[in-house]
Amino acid sequence: MVSDRIVPTSLREEMERSYLEYAMSVIVGRALPDVRDGLKPVQRRILYAMHELGLTPERPFRKCARVVGDVLGKYHPHGETAVYDALVRQVQAFSSRHPLLQGHGNFGSVDDDPPAAMRYTETRLAPLAHGALLGELAEDTVDFTANFDGSQQEPAVLPAQLPMLLLNGCTGIAVGMATNIPPHNLGEVVDGLVALLRNPRLSDEALLQLIPGPDFPTGGEIPVGSGLREAYLQGRGSIRVRGVAHLEAVQPGKGRRRRHAVVVTELPYQLSKANWIEKLAEQVNDGRLSGIADIRDESDREGLRVVIELRRDGRPERVLQELFRRTALQSNFGAILLALVDGQPAQLSLRRVLEIFLEFRERTTLRRYRFALDKISQRLEVVQGLLEALTQLQRVILLVSQAPEAARAAAALQVQLGLSPAQAAAVLAMPLRRLTGLERQALETERQELEAAQDQLHLLLDNRNSRVEALIQQLQQLRKRYATPRRTRLLGRLATAAPATVAEPTSSGRQTGVPVAIPEDGQLLVQADGQLRLASPLAVSRLQLEQPAPLASRPQPPRCLVPVRPEPRIVVFSAMGRIASLRWERTAPQPRALAHFLPEKLGGQADHPVQLAALGGSTTTAGLALLSDDGHCRWLKAADVLELAARSRSSGRTVTVFKLRPGRALCRVAACPEDVVVLVVATSCGRLLRLDVTPDLLQELDSPAGAPLLRLLPRETIVGAACCEGAGQLLLATRHGRFKRLPVGQLASNRRGDLGQIGLRFLERSDSLLGLWPVADHPCFTLLTGDHRSCRFPWEQAPVQECGGAGESLLPAGVELADVIILGEIAQLPPPLFANHHPSRRY
Template sequence: MTTSQERIIPIELRNEMSRSYLEYAMSVIVGRALPDARDGLKPVHRRILYAMHELGLTADRPFRKCARVVGEVLGKYHPHGDTAVYDALVRMAQDFSMRSPLINGHGNFGSVDNDPPAAMRYTECRLQALTGDALLRDIESETVDFTDNFDGSQQEPLVLPARIPQLLLNGSSGIAVGMATNIPPHNLGELIDSLVALIQNPELTDIQLMQYVPGPDFPTGGQILGTTGIREAYTTGRGSITMRGVAVIETVEQRGRPDREAIIITELPYQTNKAALIEKIAEMVNEKRLEGIADIRDESDRDGMRIVIELKRDAYPRVVLNNLYKQTPLQANFGANMLALVNGEPQLLTLKQFLNVFLDFRIEAITRRTRYELRKAEERDHLLQGLLIALLNLDGIIHLIRSAADTPTARQELMDSYRLSEAQADAILQMQLRRLTALEAEKIRQEHDDLQAQIADLQDILARRDRILSIIETEVTQLKTTYATPRRTLIEPVEGEFDDIDLIANEKAVILVTEQGYIKRMPVNTFDAQSRATRGKSGTRMKEDDGVEHFFTCCDHDSVLFFSERGVVYCLKAYQIPAGSRTSRGVPIVQMLPIPREEKITSVVPVSEFTSDEYLVMLTKGGYIKKTELAAFSSIRANGLIAISLEEGDQLRWVRRARVEDSIIIGSRYGMAIHFRTNHEQLRPLGRATRGVRAMKLRPGDELVGMDILSGAILADLNTVEADITEADIEEIETEEIETEESTEVLINGNQGPWVLVITMGGYGKRVPVSQFKLYNRATKGKIATKFKNRKFQDKLASLMIVNEDDELMMVTSRGIIIRQAVKAISPQSRSATGVRVQRLDEDDAIAAVALVPPDVSDEEASE
């Protein structure tokens, strides 16, 4: 007898821990977490389905309690907790978890709200028809191997004889030790089409198979954005697939209240918890992280899902929806990790490898089934051959049997006398007397002939691979006809990433830049339209020695080009400029742009799209002008880009957008204006690092005040005359008399625009028909644009721009007072008139800048 000391085996702890952990890890990988690539099942799912098959719970039989099934599985095949078995059973019955559920559940099996299922003693189940036809059929035909259960008392299958690639059909997810799998579900019809295509052409690649399987098909529907992630998953085994719920924008009628816009969500991404999603949205609304939502409610019922998100009246539905996609699980990523067990080893598989593994398994299963059927047919035919011998020697056999002392003696004498096998002799001894009739004898002969034909056919199947492949094709085609359903998940070609611009409403905005370099953005609707000659509202809070330098309107999605006095251009999106109230100062522009503090921004141009058929026209303080393609400024570095080359002491002051067929009007501080074309003859296009040509001759002490562009389409309708102004014409131009009221009325009557809007620093303005400004050659002095009423106060021209009758403009004074006014409120007059008062000013104030309000944008444009 051995002592306790002799039973102790010394071993190094490191080696024991390493061996034990590896055994545990492989047990988890193979026995729990990863599915088999052949039937797509983990052991627990396979045992549940086989136990239900053994209990006879087929689709045409009554439901049985789930507790009965769980008990059967625990007692015979799966020695683990009942919760794990019941949870696996429940998932196989959920139509929102499985693309084609394998179990038909009766009772509460949970919901997309993550409600738990009822206890197993309340729920009932049976197999789906698809499970019986596609996973369990032929399991008694020796198609798969069986092994002992945990205690050796039962036999269980190592794999089910699947007729379809079930792993791709319903997908799988699991976490093992050091590895995980996450395979998305697919459409049955598409999988069968791809399998048939691969049978017919084994050389197909993963990309070519995507013609038949374009992507996953989730049970909850939804959308897949882009094909990049799908392609990566199918070709490498790993990929991130962007899923998005289905939402539409509708007008919801409300009793007793005005109708409202609402976002209606009808489908969610796969494995998204509806209740958690609603809670997440409500939480973000309360925390002000989601704007524009007034109410959210769940109107889902047994007919389908319906989540209603009511919007506020001033919200842009598309922007709110984009924010929901960006910030909530309404858009999520499915991290595909196509890991499965192949020959007991975990392997990362591509789409073609999945299908090939299944195809090889199916070929093996049909081969084994055919061998089984051949053996059974041969055994039966062997017995029939013995019966036929008996029928041919009926009288002698009857005499032999009657004279035999007992059954063993009769059997042996039959074997010896007629060269029969033991099985044939037993069959003759067991033959009933009714089989001796002529009709029964003919049936035996017919069955023998049929079996001979069947045996030959089965032998032919085993001898020819193409016959096996043809059988596979026939079987899966029948399954497709019976069980295939239309695709639920729509694959959109666009990718699912959002830029910041997708989350910003494209609203009209006013942007101000002060002389001391402060900038801010305000909504245009901050300023209501006012009547002419009012004082307006304060537009910004400034220091005493500060004033408004630039003032313009644009839309939040526009790119804003900032041109500095030294000819460098910088770029920001309008929405990147911090928003401010009317009474706020704004932020220093040096915090937004990498410009030196001593450098000033002299011109700002909003651009919605950079095109090659449009140009930027640049005018310097010294009177040089040039045009450069707008497309040359589409990619501006963070530290800026050279826009124009300047002479010593010169500065870039004005930049405008123009086309070749347009024309330019340039105004000077003393009220002169020149009008010439922007075609390549008058103004040829130049590169960025060039100086330009002379634009206008100025009188001593005069300076340029601005320029604007007149559309070529309008220009073609005007009866303008091109001419050169000579030095002899200067005296006539400068002493031009004011026209009579009659001539002005004839000039203005019937003119619908466009107009040249002239605003003076003293607060006077007028509209002048463009036809009064004839086209001249570049580099001349131009013509008088206005006469000044307050000459003793040294009034000067503040702004000159092209406007239409239905435009609105905004004027800002040097002290930051802003007024918004309709253009039609300013009376039309001739060039030589002095205008009417457009804004009342304090004694030390003056008009600093004028800008047009951009036209209205539709709700769809505002949100894109």
């Protein structure tokens, strides 16, 4: 009998068969992600197990050990370490660009610190995973398969509403093949999907404009063109990635001379900070890197910061160049877009990944529509049966009362009234309260709504164009809900030398040196204290400028944010009526006073910067209204200001644009878009003067000395000016913290020289108007208080009132208002005393 069970076979054939089975098991069951939902089997099983446990974002955290136990016992009979490692990676914000899980506890760090044991950590689903991966699971959108022992059912793929393969990327090593897909920005990927839906023949160049490159969770910089095209068009390529570093002067110790230092704030993706510092120290000790005196890790919860202090004879540019050349601060990311397509591994281009996902998304959408149609049809059948029974109520009561049992009653209803079995069952289960007139009306309303929904679903199922438009709307909603600013900056070219130089102050305090390599998506940020710095999208997003914030001491809020692409021309107006071009190309992540970027004649007490305006580039300003403190005004076209600023830039000197009377100063500059029709000027006494912007008025104001706009009372000053539309609104604020919004239409038109009208009534004699500002598209406005605190309010917090209204207080009693900031293309700069005497003051 033993010989009957022995089957002679070739060793070569058995090895080939066994190895192939093992290889396919690893490829399909463990190492490679599915192109449809972008998940490996273990990741998919973790998410599904947590979905079954009810660990939604609004529920409490649950121990990771419970989740791992469920995954092992029901779906994934492998080692617990593999499951826990996969869970941890989906929590880590430095590993996943869009984490699918939320964690509570120690889940490791960029220093390669291991996470705590699973019995200590807790987790739950992130909103993105709950809404965009698992939200449609109960609507028959995907097939389910039996688990390893046939006791449970699990989804073969999750009904992903977004291509997670691109959003979070993936790394995996299979048998004879590997995948290494970089993460991308959600907003850019959605833009690419929408463009392909609207134009399936979209060119590769247009697609690469929408999805220009990876977006790593740790930030960094990518030179455009460095392997990106090959990786996206062929599915394989090498992408150059480097960290972000800048040069600054640091104080080694009390009483010691300041030294130059290279400060690293972002590292390439998947680079361990601790290992990089260790290897860097080894190279310094071995003499392979010279000019470095000390290396300090000053990272904290605010972000990464590694300070590399230089020796006195160290050349900052050369040291930074050597760091990029000799260390992993600049490295290559080997992109391999390999994933499972119909259960088979395939190397895909970027376009093919998006196309396969869209095909999958259309199939899941069709199944969801059919599922919804079945549910609606079933409910509509029941509602129609109930309405039919209510129209023949007496007959129904007679049939039911005469039937000996429920089954006979159901049969009688079906025969006598023509009801279906489902309708008859619903009639028998109908409670007596359904017999009221209100309940009957509710059923009729429900029937109408169900019929309308049924018609809409039929339209979507029968018309692909309607389905495509619905899919585009859903993608745009997901983009609005989950998209975040890009973290990895794309540079126009790769600079092999240092991207910046340390700003050496001259005897006058002005900055010299070579301009910094500006990232494509960087923004120039003017702080509340008037200092300028270069901010990354990640740094701007951390400010949460679109969210309200309570009154508290916090870092300097921005007065102005200007994108560096397309290149803007930033013009600074001085108190003596002069302008100068701001040399913003020399900015760095560390804030510096505006005086360092201006000609030497600006910045003193007599002729200090008053206002800053961003012109050219993507700005919409067509003209500028300049007001002096004695009520005179001059109008300048934006094109003329740009021409004069260019002259100032080339000569290095200021240019006078407003000839002021002796002892007078420029106090306000109002930016006027092309469609502006009204100019409103405000005084400290609460008077408002409305002037309609007409060609005649502009001609009167177009002279070097300007023309008087209004007569000022004793001790009255001009506190604000705004250009706006006739249907717009103005925000008025007093020094005691009272606010209101005033419709411009409430103001009567005036002529030059008029007194105007009272726009706001003061409740206290000591109070006065601080200023007025046009209500902008930005959702919030920022308040700065006299005790150096700040807060943000949505526009709705300021009530809409007519002229003479006193407004409402938004600040606690006794708190003085110092300034109001509304982000836009123009910013009021702080007084020189404030800016010079409180350089490190924190609001």
